[in-house]
Amino acid sequence: MPPTVQLFSILCIIYSLFCPFINGYKEHCLTRNQGDNRYASYSSDGSRIIFESNRDGNWEIYAMDKNGLNQTRLTHNDKEDRRPSRHPDGSKIIYESNVGEQVQLLLLDLKTLKTREIPLPEWVTDPLFAKYSPKAEFIAFSAQDSIQQYHIYLLDQTTLEIQSVVSSAYKIHYPNWSPDGRELVIFSRMDTKNADDEIYKYHLGRQQLTRLTFWPKHNFCPAWSMDGKKIAYVTSMEETRPEIYMMDASGKNQQRLTHNEAGDTLPCWAPDGHSLLFTGYRQGNFQICQIKLAP
Structure with a gap:
């Protein structure tokens, strides 16, 4: 192992040992390399x-x-493949x-590792x-x-019809x-x-948009807990x-969970609701981290 990589790994281990005393939550890095690692999410069973x-x-x-072991690369090409999200059955x-310069949505079969494009109308640009x-x-x-x-769009998986459910002249992102x-x-x-980002929820049946945050800060990347009671x-x-x-x-009842000068973002709940994945900036790179919210 090159000396710089070895030193980086040692620093990550030291950080993961001492960060519980910094945050009040048990926190550790799951990735420990000199690349950037982002946008993590669990399988439905949490494994x-x-x-x-x-x-x-x-x-x-x-x-x-x-636990961060058995890291495997799933895509192999010269394109920028980003922001993965699993199908509920875990198969793709x-x-x-x-x-x-355009972005398209692709589907990766986890058994065959073959991909196919998800068809969208030409007037939809850069789906995110x-x-x-x-x-x-x-x-x-x-x-x-x-x-x-x-727009926030919904693509019907049976009819392949697309509809806009929320629209604005200003940015709208990150539907969960x-x-x-x-x-x-x-x-x-x-x-x-x-001026800043705020968080909203939209009820599809009532077609009702409700604003949840009201302060002059950027509030973004919301994620619902599996029991529907909390939003990270x-x-x-x-x-x-x-x-x-x-x-x-x-x-209501906003609570700060992390206290890191380097910065944390992109939270995602574990299926059991006892921990969160997030992207943290650690020793010069973005790494996948986890905090335990319950024993």
Whole structure:
């Protein structure tokens, strides 16, 4: 092992040993390399984690065990493959890949490792943050249309029809499903006119949008807990690093979970609700970290 890599690994181990006393939660790094590792999420049974990494020169999709062992590269090409999300049955992964300057959604079969494109209308440009609904009837994602309006779209997996459920002249991103599939949680600048990001939830049946955060900070990357009672998210001020927070699904009882000067983002709940994955900036790179919320 090269001396620089060995030193980096030692620093990560030292950090993981002492960070519980810094945060009040048991925290440790699951990845320990000199590439960037981001956008991690669990399999439905919590045994595996998928994520993106540029450790081999460009962004590719990887998987590893829940403890960080057995890290495996799943995609192999010269494109930028990013933001993976599993199908509810665990058999495949949806992710973003670039074709020139455009982004397309691809589906990766985890058994054969073959990919295919998910067809979208030409007027949908750069689909981002795609997520399956809990029963896989829909894929939610954010994108712009040809007149530069921002949308949260739903793609029907049976009919392949697409509909816009939230739209604005200001950015809307990062749809995440409630466990019952009735609501989406997103972040947007629609009410602040680009001053800062705020978190909203949208009830699909009632077609009702409810704002959850009300403060002059950037509040973004929300993720619903598996019991539907909590939402983890990120808060940061301009020119400061972001931290992981948690609140009730109503927006009440905000609680800060991380206290790291280097910055933390992209939270994701474990299926049992006892821990969170997140992306933390550690010793010069982004790494996949985890905090334990319960014994």
